[in-house]
Amino acid sequence: MPKHAPEQRYLLIGFLLVLLGALGFAAKAILIKLAYAVSPDVDALALISLRMLFSLPFFLLASVWHNRKQSKEESSLTAKQWFLVGLLGLMGYYFASYLDFLGLQYISAGLERMILFLYPTFVAVFSALFNKRAINSRTLIALSLSYAGMALVFIEHLSWETDAVWLGSGLVLGSSVIFAFFVMGSAMMTRTMGSGRFTAYSMSIACVVTISHFVAARGIEFWHLPVEVYRLAFIMAVFSTVLPSFFLNAGIRRIGAGSASIVSTTGPIITLVLAHFLLDEAITQTQLLGTALVLIGVYVVSRAKA
Structure with a gap:
């Protein structure tokens, strides 16, 4: 076996992990829209709460695991940290997510994913400012x-849909902006405490x-x-929240942020295809x-940022 074969396998696994992460995140909007279609009683707060309720045990276990494997060189977090x-x-997974779930009550999954995927461009602009x-x-x-x-896609949707497209798009745009600030802050934190630990x-x-x-x-009544x-909420929690988060982190460690950003551009395409079918x-x-x-545009910006 050639000496470089293990390295190639290591990189291939990294690409596959990032691709699986992109697939999981891309499917989130589809699952949300399917859940909204089940019953008029389903709204953004109920759905995002169920997603987090099912996700919490996994992230608590990950937090405990990271605490146990913490080496002596890794000091405990300070109060400021x-x-x-x-x-x-709260910025990345509560405020941004809640606005995103609200927006999907008014616009299509394809448009939502396109607006949300603009966050690297906002990172570039805010970083420069x-x-x-x-x-x-x-x-x-x-x-x-x-x-x-984005303007082309938005204008076309305006011709298809009602005025609600403005409200839905504005909510998702707010989500994308908040997530850009989250990305900027998390980049600093992951350098000091590691990406897996920070995510957990x-x-x-x-x-x-x-x-x-x-x-x-609304009280403690979750089962109505x-x-x-x-x-759908459980699938979203496991396959569009927990696993993609750790797949992406593991993939980035293997292939680097620049290559991961290239693979992640498949996300909006996957969403469009899933939304169509x-x-x-x-x-x-x-x-x-x-x-x-x-x-x-996002690819060029992401490569430059990396």
């Missing part, structure tokens, strides 16, 4: 392509806060919905063109 982990967890540095011409062209592609802790906190929100608003809703959402030439422009 715990605050930042909690704040970022905070660091007081100019955006180079290559990144400017990439940003222009992404926003032009921040997701556990977000799960507890989301469930507490539901209990404060059709069985199909719980089945499972939700009967149309795929048009304008939508394909807009999607291609967004993906090209």
Whole structure:
């Protein structure tokens, strides 16, 4: 066997892990739309709370595991670090997720995924503003392509749907902006505490806060919905929340953030295909063109950032 065969296998596993993570995240919007279609009693708060309720045991177990394997070189988190982990967890997995779930009550899964996938462009813009540095011409062209592609897709959806598309798109855009801030903050935290540990802790906190929100608003009655809703929520928790989070982290460790960003661009394409076959959402030439422009722009920005 050639000496480089183990290394190739290691990289191949990394690519597969990132691809599986992208597939899981891409399926989330489809599962949400399917759950909304089951019963009019299903809303964003109920669905995101069920998702977090089913996810919490997995992330608590991961948190315990990370504590047990913590080496002597890894010091315990300070009060400031715990605050930042909690704040970022709420930003990325509570506020951003809640806005995303709300938005999907009004717009298609394909449009939602396109808007959400713009977050790397917001990271590039915000990073330039905070660091007081100019955006180079290559990144400017990439940003222009992404926003032009998004405009094409959005304008086409305006011709299909009611005024609710403005509300839904605005909610998902807010989610994308908040998630961009989360990504910027999490990049700093993962350097000091590791990506797996950060994911386990921040997701556990977000799960507890989301469930507490539901209990404060509606009490402890979680079991008044059709069985199909719980089945979809459990699938979403396991295959579109828990596993993708750790698959992506493991994949990035093997192939690097730059290569992972390339593989992750398959996400919106997967969502479009799944939405077409499972939700009967149309795929048009304008939508394909807009999607291609967004993906090209995000790819260039992500490579430059990496």
